Amino acid sequence: MPIVPSYPGVYIEELPSGVRTIAGVSTSVTAFIGRTQRGPSDSATLIHSYADYERVFGKLWSASSVSYAVQQYFLNGGVDAVIVRVHNGATPATLALSNLMLEAANPGTWGRKLQATVDYKTRDSSDDKIFNLTVEDTDTGAREVFINLSVDTASPRFVTNVLREESALVRVTGLVASVRPDDVSPTPPVKADQTTGGDGSVIGDAEIKGGASDPKKGLYALDRTDIFNLLCIPPYHYDASAASPDPTSSVWDEASAYCKKRRAMLIIDPPISWDTKEKALTGVDASTFGVTRHENAMLYFPRIRVRDALQENRLATFAPCGAVAGVIARTDGQRGIWKAPAGI
Numbered sequence: 638m639p640i641v642p643s644y645p646g647v648y649i650e651e652l653p654s655g656v657r658t659i660a661g662v663s664t665s666v667t668a669f670i671g672r673t674q675r676g677p678s679d680s681a682t683l684i685h686s687y688a689d690y691e692r693v694f695g696k697l698w699s700a701s702s703v704s705y706a707v708q709q710y711f712l713n714g715g716v717d718a719v720i721v722r723v724h725n726g727a728t729p730a731t732l733a734l735s736n737l738m739l740e741a742a743n744p745g746t747w748g749r750k751l752q753a754t755v756d757y758k759t760r761d762s763s764d765d766k767i768f769n770l771t772v773e774d775t776d777t778g779a780r781e782v783f784i785n786l787s788v789d790t791a792s793p794r795f796v797t798n799v800l801r802e803e804s805a806l807v808r809v810t811g812l813v814a815s816v817r818p819d820d821v822s823p824t825p826p827v828k829a830d831q832t833t834g835g836d837g838s839v840i841g842d843a844e845i846k847g848g849a850s851d852p853k854k855g856l857y858a859l860d861r862t863d864i865f866n867l868l869c870i871p872p873y874h875y876d877a878s879a880a881s882p883d884p885t886s887s888v889w890d891e892a893s894a895y896c897k898k899r900r901a902m903l904i905i906d907p908p909i910s911w912d913t914k915e916k917a918l919t920g921v922d923a924s925t926f927g928v929t930r931h932e933n934a935m936l937y938f939p940r941i942r943v944r945d946a947l948q949e950n951r952l953a954t955f956a957p958c959g960a961v962a963g964v965i966a967r968t969d970g971q972r973g974i975w976k977a978p979a980g981i
Contacts, residue, residue: 664974665966667710668719668865668901669959670856671703672840672873675747676722679847679854681862684718687711692777694720695747699947700836702871706959709943710869713960714967719865721858723844730834732807734827736788736814737796739772739807741834748834750776751806752826755818759785767794768817772806773826781806788817840873842888856895867965868896868903869958883908889934897933905936906956914939937961 640648668681674695676682684690690707698704707718729741730748734755741748752773759767767787773780781804786796790813797809847855859865870892872882884892889905896903911917917938937957945953961978968978 663717663864664866665715665962665969666717666719666865667715667867667869667962667966668721668859668862669703669707669710669869669871670721670723670845671706671871672701672724673703673720673722674698674701674836675743675745676720677743678722678724678727679858680721681858682720682722683862684720685716690718690720694722695745697947700839700874702874702956705943705945705955706869706871709941709955709959710963710966713963714970715963716966716970719859719862721855723840723855725837725840725844726835727837728833728835729808730829731810732827732829734818736816737809737818738811739800740810741829742804742806742808744834744837746834746836747774747776749829749831750774751829753807754826755820757820766792766815766817768820770796771826772804774806779806788813788815842885845870845884845888846891856892859895859899865899866901867962868892868901869962870903870906871956871958872906872909893931893934897931901933903931903934904958904961905934906958907936907938907940909940911938 640650642648676694682693684693687708690704690711695701695704697708703720707720710718724744727744729744730746730751731741732739732748732751732753734753739751739753741751752775754771756769756771758769761767766789767785770783770786771780772783783796783799783803785794786799787794788796795813797813800807800809845855847853847857853860859868870884870888873884874882883906889903893903907917939957940954941957941960942952943955943960944950965978968976
């Protein structure tokens with residue numbers, strides 16, 4: 638409080654400073670790139686828990702090594718993660734209302750579980766251009782209600798704009814008719830077309846590297862995030878009998894160079910063919926893996942054995958990158974970056 642002088646002398650008044658203590662920057666934000674059930678494509682999305690991952694990118698999925706890696710990351714002490722979804726030919730499901738065609742907000746078979754209803758209980762019953770729309774994901778239980786939407790392109794509640802900005806489930810596809818969709822509230826909801834929406838095929842090096850037409854795809858979608866410290870690119874799939882389950886050396890080279898540019902570390906998973914210590918040592922010594930000695934890359938061997946929730950909790954073999962990143966994050970938080978995350 639201000640000092641009120643009462644006699645001659647020297648008075649000292651301490652004023653609060655606008656300067657604050659410098660906060661430490663996170664050292665263990667981990668980026669994951671790979672195939673997921675759902676979620677925005679080629680976009681860097683920050684999450685803080687596995688529940689966040691499930692809400693945005695879907696549940697544990699046998700075709701997604703990223704879903705397992707992220708789960709293992711949080712189980713082992715991870716705190717913050719950035720997810721970049723890539724896919725190979727996935728398409729969105731469609732949902733046809735009268736005079737209004739909708740599609741799932743992002744590609745995948747998950748969109749086949751969508752359903753929608755329309756009613757006319759609006760703010761102005763005499764306005765034949767406005768309506769209410771309810772959309773539900775019957776798989777997750779997510780439900781969105783949009784009131785007083787309009788088919789008038791000049792309206793601030795124009796349906797295309799509102800769904801694009803506010804909905805996590807659907808988008809308008811194509812042109813909107815000048816007539817609002819029919820009131821279907823007394824009848825069962827309109828369900829998504831079960832012949833549309835696909836997960837695409839197994840991803841490969843091309844999806845990770847991105848495309849020349851759009852330099853912000855795949856790995857380079859991380860340009861849109863402020864900071865990441867660790868990068869994981871799990872195997873493209875877990876089927877050892879299929880061809881090329883692991884990223885090739887060209888992907889590791891490009892990813893390690895990108896990590897050097899972003900002052901991050903790349904966690905490299907050992908190839909699935911390294912099933913013995915001797916094969917691993919031979920692979921490293923013969924320099925067949927290209928980037929194992931890169932200053933911004935580290936390789937952990939062997940792969941880990943973890944119970945698979947999708948296989949009745951039987952033990953399965955997984956790439957270690959997610960678990961390793963979680964241990965690094967936990968060690969940084971509990972002990973500090975000067976403590977090496979080594980041990981069992």
